[in-house]
Amino acid sequence: MIALDCDDDFATWRDQARVLLGHGIDPAQVNWGQGPIQDLLAVADGLPDGPGPFRAKVPAELLAQLQLAARYRGEQRWNLLYEVLWRVAHGDRTAMLAGDRLGSELQRRIKQVTREAHHLHAFVRFVPLPTAVAEQLQLDLVAFHEPAHDILETASGHFAERLGRQRWLIATSRDGIRYDGKDFDYRRQCPPEWRQWAEQADDPDADLWLTYYRHTFNPARVNPDALRMHMPGRFWRHLPEGPLIPRLVGLARQGKQRDGQAQEVAEQGGKRISVVTR
Amino acid sequence: MQLIAKLGILADAAKYDASCASSGAPKRSSKGSDGLGATNGMGICHSYTPDGRCVSLLKVLLTNFCLYDCQYCVNRRSSNVPRARFTPEEVVRLTLDFYRRNCISGLFLSSGIIRSADYTMEQLVRVARLLREEHDFRGYIHLKTIPDADPLLIEEAGRLADRLSVNIELPSDASLKRLAPEKQVATIRQAMGTIHRGQQAVAGEARAPRFTPAGQSTQMIVGADTSDDRTILRNAESLYQGYGLKRVYYSAFSPIPDSPDSVPLAAPPLLREHRLYQADFLMRGYGYKAGELLSEASNLALDIDPKLAWALSNREVFPVDINRAEPALLARIPGIGLRSVQRLVALRRERRVRYDDLIQLRCVLDKARPFIVTSDYRPALAETRSGLLRARLRDPVAPVQMGLWG
CATH class of the missing domain: 3.20.20.70 (Aldolase class I)
Structure with a gap:
């Protein structure tokens, strides 16, 4: 058994996998671990010497797919990729197609990773910093987000497209990224001060968005299961509207809502409009 | 203000x-x-x-x-x-x-x-x-x-x-x-x-x-x-x-x-709106005509989706052979969506499609089963009358609470 560690880094894994493939090493003979102890063992005597005799050709499309699937955090993260690579390199292309058991798992991981990038684009919430602080930190917007897969580095470019010259940062409990209006600064370990700025930003204008959220909701159509399906509960904690959700569901369920209007509007005085001539 | x-x-x-x-x-x-x-x-x-x-x-x-x-x-x-x-x-x-x-x-x-x-x-x-x-x-x-x-x-x-x-x-x-x-x-x-x-x-x-x-x-x-x-x-x-x-x-x-x-x-019922959206999607994405979807009734069924309804009233088209049929026809099988059709077509270029492949693709087999043929499967229910099938495939209806205000 060959024990390896690639420090959850795709380029390292690819180099290791290329050597293994060159020596014709069966996926059952190799294991990528994720702990520091296995790391010590692995570097010492894990990988065979030299590139090996077998020259494998694989479609370029496969490499792109492996790179995407490598961002998936989960069991057998790197072993699975090698098994797919090994089978395709030996002529079995079904290993990368949905339908095949292994191919389906590969495609499922790709889908999860893509979906998580989409969640980042959707559910990141920036807080604008007040002018004085913005000048001091050279930052306009800060956000804290918790992605389930390693997508922050590749998926954050989206915000540079959206936000023009604004300077922003996104902190997570693992990595972090900062943009100064021109360049990205990605850190595999998020600096603690970034995290602190993002989590403790003061937001005096937060009420506008909460007001909009309350009023665009139609209580006559309350359907919290559909909400949960599209916006999983794990994101609510970092969304300003998160704490409102159970309250709005509760109000709608109490039977006070027989029509779509929010209670606050119903309580205000109304105004009928008279038309003199038409 | x-x-x-x-x-x-x-x-x-x-x-x-x-x-x-x-x-x-x-x-x-x-x-x-x-x-x-x-x-x-x-x-x-x-x-x-x-x-x-x-x-x-x-x-x-x-x-x-x-x-x-x-x-x-x-x-x-x-x-x-x-x-x-x-x-x-x-x-x-x-x-x-x-x-x-x-x-x-x-x-x-x-x-x-x-x-x-x-x-x-x-x-x-x-x-x-x-x-x-x-x-x-x-x-x-x-x-x-x-x-x-x-x-x-x-x-x-x-x-x-x-x-x-x-x-x-x-x-x-x-x-x-x-x-x-x-x-x-x-x-x-x-x-x-x-x-x-x-x-x-x-x-x-x-x-x-x-x-x-x-x-x-x-x-x-x-x-x-x-x-x-x-x-x-x-x-x-x-x-x-x-x-x-x-x-x-x-x-x-x-x-x-x-x-x-x-x-x-x-x-x-919000379900009516939902069925209309499903029918609309079938017209835009799958090439169904409004007349096909509502050839018999004047309202869409609430208990089954419009694609299943069409399949049940067009039994002569089925069962469809997954390994041979045109993609447009595959897309008319209940429980198999456009994405699955693409994937099935890619897979059958490499080898014959089996029943297990459909499970891996997460097709809705409860719905698809009576309407398909694969290299290792033929529907035993092919002769079942549409009425019975419909009763079996109906969406479970959530119990409705009685309204206090009628």
Whole structure:
């Protein structure tokens, strides 16, 4: 058994996998671990010497797919990729197609990773910093987000497209990224001060968005299961509207809502409009 | 009145418009430049409200003062609701603030009719112009179009917005006359025609200025009158064909406070709206005709989805051999979607497709099983009568709690 560690880094894994493939090493003979102890063992005597005799050709499309699937955090993260690579390199292309058991798992991981990038684009919430602080930190917007897969580095470019010259940062409990209006600064370990700025930003204008959220909701159509399906509960904690959700569901369920209007509007005085001539 | 109070009233007044899509816009970016905003064709749902609907755009009315008296509308002039009016600058401020926070991908602006159709339309256009020209806003803009407005104003709106929509409101002309006396089918269709011609004028001209690149849509209210699903879908089909619409939205009539006697007091089942969307998707994505989906009944079945319903009444087409059939026919098998069809076609180029492959593809086999043949499977139930199959495949119906107020 060959024990390896690639420090959850795709380029390292690819180099290791290329050597293994060159020596014709069966996926059952190799294991990528994720702990520091296995790391010590692995570097010492894990990988065979030299590139090996077998020259494998694989479609370029496969490499792109492996790179995407490598961002998936989960069991057998790197072993699975090698098994797919090994089978395709030996002529079995079904290993990368949905339908095949292994191919389906590969495609499922790709889908999860893509979906998580989409969640980042959707559910990141920036807080604008007040002018004085913005000048001091050279930052306009800060956000804290918790992605389930390693997508922050590749998926954050989206915000540079959206936000023009604004300077922003996104902190997570693992990595972090900062943009100064021109360049990205990605850190595999998020600096603690970034995290602190993002989590403790003061937001005096937060009420506008909460007001909009309350009023665009139609209580006559309350359907919290559909909400949960599209916006999983794990994101609510970092969304300003998160704490409102159970309250709005509760109000709608109490039977006070027989029509779509929010209670606050119903309580205000109304105004009928008279038309003199038409 | 404070901005936040106006926002409450004017968001509440706008929630009955179903559309919140931000997809279909061309690629735009503000990376490294002045201004704000990007689009790339993909819509983003930034939040979901507890009604399960997506929040993609800031959806507000410029004002809910209105001269019209459409019976189904909470903002009709005889309705006793609080009224407010934004200035164009206020809408701009809210749009930019929410956009920077990543709460929205753009603006969907509509309005009650004040003074005249032209004046109202001018105000909507002014907001879009401020956003695009003063603030270099490259996010998504959807403007509701006032049917009686000057075609020149509609054309101007089309150059600024990604999407324009004119609401058809009700499925039949008679209902529109009865419930929305100030509106006319003729002018609604004229406005749709103006937008469609604007799109055709730039189609295929790569360097022409864009005109509503994300297309035109409309909304039909379901359950405010007695029109059946056949009338609704035939009307939708004619709109898709006649004006090249991107989407028809179906909005189950939502009971409004202080409801007039001319409209029902209760909402139609939301399931009806859902079935209409499914049928609409089958027309747009799968090539079904409205007539095929409603050849026997005049309303879509509520207990089974329209694709299954079609398969059950066309048993002579099935079972379909997954290894041989044309993709278009594969897509007509209940429980197998367009994505699965693509994947099956890719897989069968490599080898014969087996039953287990369908499980791995997560096809809905309970539905598909009676209708398919694979290299290792033939349906034993092929002879089962459609009536029995239908009883077996019916969606479980959630128990309905009795209403306290009947």
